[in-house]
Amino acid sequence: MESDIGFTAALEEAKQGSQEGGVPIGAALVSADGKILGRGHNQRIQKGSATLHAEISALENAGRLPAATYRGATMYTTLSPCDMCTGACVMYQVKRVVIGENKTFVGGEDYLKQKGVEVVILKSDECQELMKKFIKEKPDDWNEDIGEEL
């Protein structure tokens, strides 16, 4: 699974976010036939954005798509998705969400499953290290990104 085109793209996005000094989370939306429909990374710090989490960025960069396209698609994300990104996947009824790691943050995995979305956890050390480093270096930015008070 870790060699999957979608996870590779999501991890590249996360690393790019890290290099930019941003929240190091990346995502990629992949079609049923294995093509990347959109990819992106968290833009809180880079664009001062409160909504461009990685998954939202990937959906936004994918542009307008028919409902049927989402329903066969997989959302790859380097970190367990927050409630907003979970809700986006539920709204568009993506088939599957593949998550790099859920050790540094656990989002809406149960809700995804409850809504019939397949959830896969890759337990990627690389994803986890990116987040651990970021949370240690910029705890305020991280808490802001997930709406948590210190």
Next chain:
Amino acid sequence: MESDIGFTAALEEAKQGSQEGGVPIGAALVSADGKILGRGHNQRIQKGSATLHAEISALENAGRLPAATYRGATMYTTLSPCDMCTGACVMYQVKRVVIGENKTFVGGEDYLKQKGVEVVILKSDECQELMKKFIKEKPDDWNEDIGEEL
């Protein structure tokens, strides 16, 4: 309630969206002390956006805010929020969501309540008429906006 600054702003945004030929849904995020933090309307048609629903637009236009600001805030929206927008409100733990109408679409109201968010339904005929007209005129765009297949 209908004279509330937040609802007035959300309705103005919905009307602006309608005038632009877009999905006529507006939203406004209002602080605990009654100031508009951000407002916006659905941008699917105008910007080819798959994520800029009204509530996401309002949050995006509000910019980066401390977690505490969201927790005292109210999200006004002219239509019952979809799963994505519901999730955004849950993630930022807004205090209250005030909904113009929920006759043409019912989103995540139960989930909001389950997560401790106060939900108020205004039963606004004006909001409902905007949506009824839009759904009749552009059913494909509406279904795409909520990830529904025809």
